[in-house]
Amino acid sequence: MSAFKSYFLVLFLLLSGCATQQMSGSSQGKQSPSSSGGMPSSSSSGGMPSSSSSGGMPSSSESTNQEGQNGNQSNKDENTMPTQAGISGQQTGQSASSIFNESLGDFDKEMAGERDIIAASNQGNSSMTAQEIADMESIMGADLDGPIDISGDFGNDESEGNNDSEEEFTGEMSEEEISRLPSCVDKEGSGEDKIARQLRVFAIKEDDPNIRNEIWKQYLKHMGIGQSQIEECLSK
Amino acid sequence: MSIKNIITPTFFICLILPLLSFSETIKYDKVKLKRAEIELIEDRLLDVGIFIFDPNIPEDIEDNPLVFPEIRKAEARYIPYHLKNTLEESGFWGGVWVLPDNTKAMDLNVSGRIIKSNGYDVSIKIGVWDISGKQWLDKAYKARVGQSSYSKRRDLTQDPYQSLFNEIANDLQKIKSIYLSKELKRISEIGDLRFASDLIPSVFNDYLVQDNKTNIYKISRLPADDDPIMQRIGDVKERELLLLDTLNEYYAQLYREISIPYEEWRKSNRQNAINYEELKRSARKRQILGAVAILGGIMVDGDSNASGYAQQGLMIGGIQAVQSGFAKSSEAKIYKESMKEGGDSFDSEAEGLLIEVEGQTLRLTGNAQEMFLEWKRLLKQIYTEETGINLKEDSAQ
Known part of the structure; x- marks a missing residue:
């Protein structure tokens, strides 16, 4: 019996160890999730984000789905998108307001980077008006x-x-x-x-x-x- | 010789002569842009969004060999961008952006459809609405472009179609001048509320009422000046404008890259179009004259030598005119082919440039769309945190 007990104890410890590893792994992923390729790809057809004549911004249910998808990502990347930073921030106990402000800043950086790329390509491009x-x-x-x-x-x-x-x-x-x-x-x-x-x-x-x-x-x-x-x- | 035999040939000669002496005087349009002489106060400055134009590519493209789809698509981006430059240059407007899609961040939205553009004749249909839903303009603009518009000695900031751009800008300015400053400010306020209502409909839908008949929005109440959620919405609006700024950098790139080959295409196409139209007109005229003369010859009757000569003369002259009409018609086809060749060449050049800018637009707007969804969600959460009010599932106005 004691052998059985020891066997179950070892099995229990092994299983709980795995579970702990999994949990810590997923939480780490949510803290700094990002897509592997920098900016996440869009599922939309690419229109302006704000509106269409029928209703404007995408619905909140879409947002929830997006959240779920982002939450499953676990690759670590320096190019973390603001959206994902926002989600991870919430899970680390930040207020919605600070996540909002942070994501605005991230978006500004993203756009500044984009404009730098354009400026560089303009310099490299010999085309003149x-x-x-x-x-x-x-x-x-x-x-x-x-x-x-x-x-x-x-x-x-x-x-x-x-x-x-x-x-x-x-x-x-x-x-x-x-x-x-x-x-x-x-x-x-x-x-x-x-x-x-x-x-x-x-x-x-x-x-x-x-x-x-x-x-x-x-x-x-x-x-x-x-x-x-x-x-x-x-x-x- | 009867009087009838004299009258009939005379009648036909009288009919033919005006046709022969007919010549068209072409008037080229020169419209100057009205510019603001003083800096306008902020309330009078509306933000303008110009949608990428409808290229209006016919479905039966094979029946329209002189409409080049890729050139049209390039024009659908080039023309709004130049209109943006013209509006900015006039000094009557706030920010002006080219828009890939609908947005509620603008006070005034301009849409357009290219009806014709061949370097010689240009025709564009323009529709303008303010954010309250009121239509400002619905007009087709046409211009005939002179050779001097392509001169290298001209002010090269001026597009060969500049008169048309100036006319649109002047019309918009004229309409705006009718509005009082407070009315223009009200349009901007409606814009802010529609943008807010897009982000948090359950909060801001009540601030606006839409007229059932006209569909025009009116303000029912205004948020406080220091409303924190409105300030945050203002922050989001700023980001939308920032995104548009970035997108417009890509449009500017396309505009720069395409401007010289596009002008060259228009210039050469213009000359071919003139020759083509002239020959077609000449061919048609000769065919009509020939037919009239033949008809006249048939109608002349009588036994006298004079009537016989008149009949012969009219018949032979008529047949020659018809024949030369056919010759002109074949000559016209050469210019048509030339236009087709030139168009096809620039068409494929434009295609490569368009793919690049479209790819960047899709990537940027796609990424930003996710961001805006997240802000929408966060704004609702912040509102609930700050007011304690739980928001219902939203439906935008």
């Missing part, structure tokens, strides 16, 4: 002591043509103009976008070699050529 190109042209024009008429035709008359500066440029180049091309610049201008083409026109038309060099630098930089290669190219 027409106005920015115009500004660039006017700056370049000022540097070059007065605007250069590189466009064939800017007339407003209906019958007038639509010659673009680059269209005119890609026609005939004089020998002098060809001699102004650095060795690393493709004569045909392959791979150039609008801005690069305009920079090339400015550079070729420029008589002052120092200013021309500066414009070529901008051109090569815009074409994604490294600093050392630029210097090497322009020194030749």
Whole structure:
């Protein structure tokens, strides 16, 4: 009998140990739950959160389901979403008001992060608005002591043509103009976008070699050529 | 030779001549934007939301080969974004945002449908409602775009369709100017209450009454200025605007990326559209003239040499006119093909850019939706904690 007693005692201890481990594991998960991939995916079709014409914000029953789903998540991640932080906060005894304030702050951080990403991608992106190109042209024009008429035709008359500066440029180049091309610049201008083409026109038309060099630098930089290669190219 | 034999050819020549001498004088629209000369007081500044436009892509797309779905979808985002810029530039409005979906955070909502846009003719239907439900505007705007609108010497902040944007902005300003400051403030207050009622309907539904006939909301009572739950709702509203700011950054990206190729497409498409329309018109005119002349030739009767010559002349001239009409018609097809080619090329370019912005919009709004659900739940809990009132299951107004 004592052997049986010992057996049951060991079994009981083992079982209670497992149960304790499970409980502590799940509570740890709820304290800092998050999805494994940062921001949780949406089950909605992606409309604005506030409303539709029929009723606005999603119903509270949806919220309850969401809560249940979030509660089951247990992966630890630094990118804990505010929603989940709110739920975990409640379970650690925080008041609804402080959870609310905390989640507002988290949301602000989330949005600030998002805007940083956008700003970074804007910096990396070479696309410019027409106005920015115009500004660039006017700056370049000022540097070059007065605007250069590189466009064939800017007339407003209906019958007038639509010659673009680059269209005119890609026609005939004089020998002098060809001699102004650095060795690393493709004569045909392959791979150039609008801005690069305009920079090339400015550079070729420029008589002052120092200013021309500066414009070529901008051109090569815009074409994604490294600093050392630029210097090497322009020194030749 | 009878009088009839003289009158008949003369009649047909008289009929043909005005058609030959007919030429169209095209008037291009130039509408200037009205700008606020002084800074407006806060009560007069309404927040404006512009929904992404309805691209109005026809179901039978194969029967409309000159409507390019992806270009239309891109325009449905580009045009509202430029309208936002125009409204901001006018200085008559508070914040202006492009909206992916419905929201109650705005005082004024603008929706639009693209009817036509080919670089030469543009037509857009605009509807505007304030948050009380009152309609401000329901109007179709049309503009014909001149070559000078695409000039590189123009102010490049001005879109080739700028006259149309200016007209919409001026109309909205004109309507707003009718309202007294206190009336505009009341619209904003209704907006705040509708937003609050969206978050905690069981508390805030009573603050508003909706007219059964007009469906327009009116305020039945106002919360206290220092109402803590209203302040928290204000905090949530700020976050919704923050989300919209972020989304609008993505729209701005699309706007920037698409602006140059879109303008180039419009410019080349415009020229093709003019040539196409001109040739089509010319072909139609020649075919009608030819038919009239042939008919005239048939009607001329008589045995005299003169009537015989007149009959022959009308018949031969008529047949030639019909033939040249068909030739013009075939020439027009070349420009149509050219438009199709250019459109298809930009269409696929636009598609890639749209996928990117749509993906980001879905991701952001999806994530935020969860957050807003949680705030909704928390606000109810806070309300119960602070007032001791247990809220029933909510149903939004």
